[in-house]
Amino acid sequence: MTRETTLTPQMAEQAAARLGLAGPVELLASERDLTYRLLSGGHGYVLKICHAEEAPWVVAFQLGALRHLAQRAPGVPVPRVLAHARLGYEDGLERETYVLSWLDGALLSRHRGGRAQAAALGTVMARMCRALEDLPPPPAPPAQLWDVAQALQIRPLLAEIEPGPARLAGAVLDEFEARIKPVLDALPRQVIHNDCNPHNVFVDPAAPARITGIIDFGDLTVAPRMCDLAVGLSYQMQTAELRATIPAWLAAYEAVAPLHPGERAVLAGLIRTRMAMTVAISSWRAARAPENAAYLLRYRAGAMACLEAGDGIFAGVFGDE
Template sequence: MTQTNSSLTTAPPQITASAAARLAAEHFGLFGTLTRLTSERDLNFRIEGPEGAHVVKIANAQEPHEVTRFQTEALLHLHSTAPDLPVPRLRRTVTGATEVILPGGEMLRALTYLQGQPMHAAPHPPAQRIAMGQMAARLTKGLQGFAHPAAGHRLQWDIRHAADLAPLLPQIADADLRSLATATLERFVAHVAPRLKDCRWQVVHNDLNPHNVLVDPADPAIISGILDFGDMVETPLVCDLGVAASYQLDPADAAASLAAFTAAYDTELPLTDTELSLVADLTQARMLTTLAIASWRASLYPDNAPYILRNVPSAQAGLAALAAVPPEALTETIARACGRT
């Protein structure tokens, strides 16, 4: 596998909750009870105390500092350009800084803790799909104009690099699924990758999966929080749509659900004809990426496999459902839903 982020092959920081509590108090003036949160490559704790609820984030030591600062600056940008978006707020240190570099090279930050029910654990009414499409577009609009030196860093989760996944496909244990993944990758290389240069590029969130989205427990069609900007990157903005869409697909009605999500996005941020024609393939590319990277990482970290593999079942079902529909029919359905035919 070429140019894979080293943080993907490095275990999360090994810092105890008591040590994290001391760091939170010393650097951010935060006191309270810590609860560890799940994370694939970083170390995160929720701290609840007199200052309210916050997340103490300790970035993987292998994550370049400029990449983490990139995430911080993006949040500050959003606070200015789209203050109504439900994203975390940065907590500055007692000296006014945005971060602290620890002796082991890890970067320490603190953000407000957003309230809500994780989307993956909530009901999924059809209206939620529409709300998510609109929210994804609003977030992308909020990031327009944002630039940073680390925005172009190479990230394997950036689906424009899907061609690099070929060496990982043998890690997919199921033979039929592996064959489907191989066919999906071949189509991506031949028909999708060459056209990405004709799309609009900008910084995007790049990981709007149901574990990174919160909804209102009283009304799961209301998006109440967007979390984890750790996979942010500059890429074709339609790639971000494909990422988000891959988690909103109903395998029982793949074409219609993908079209509904895309149409909701399109009402907030109109897509070009080229971008519309790539939505279905990019959605499949994200599913392929999830299957390949998760299978590979689960083999490296079997103790954390349940968390790493959490999105595999939906990716498998979605990829099979979309592959059963002719590509031309998918594109036509999406275009019709967006009023382009």
């Protein structure tokens, strides 16, 4: 599913007006949908125009998760759903379109570091995970290319990317298939956010240990909760300074949602798997959408450097699996 390119800001403003919020829009970076900051009545909102190929039930699943969190864990800072409809556009296509509350804060990617921040991230992630435990999953969860539990599905992509990244990712996928997947398949599954990367988390710039928002439920899936934790920690592993804060993250997470021995045993392998997916998927997508390459490749170099460093940095954090 390539990124939407056919709609204009004027069309987005018309869509917002049909949802009851008139005002100017500003396009924000996104992978496949169109996401705007909408100003209406002196307040900021998020306007999301989903890809025309996105199924309505998938969007309903994502918005249902946001509504569930608002009820079950109102202290977890996620957007609130304010309006939603399937609208027709000037190109003759219909798209799921919705408005969310705007969350104040700065991107975590610009304010990284510190054990207090890591502990806050661990706490928020665990609380979100616990709140989603009793959300009924759809009969057939949406297919997600970024689903760590289904990492083997990306193997065909390796033939279409550069040889170096392909070899690096392929070796990790071999490890996942042989050693991690059998354990993962036996773990309980639940709805998970699946994308707590530093561009999807907001913090207070004046107090970066305070988490002010978790956004982008577009990769929502059903998988063992360890996959969600592995996604977040895969970005924490990429520098020595951030790696040193992982014990604080895990201690805070386990204070809310204690891990079982089987879960601990696969965590480092799942983090490596997520990094391999970052390398492979971002390379593949950037080749198909060069105009969006800077956004798509923003985490590839860090993931490659971490994987190329070998098992030593993982053993230093997690010990021997």
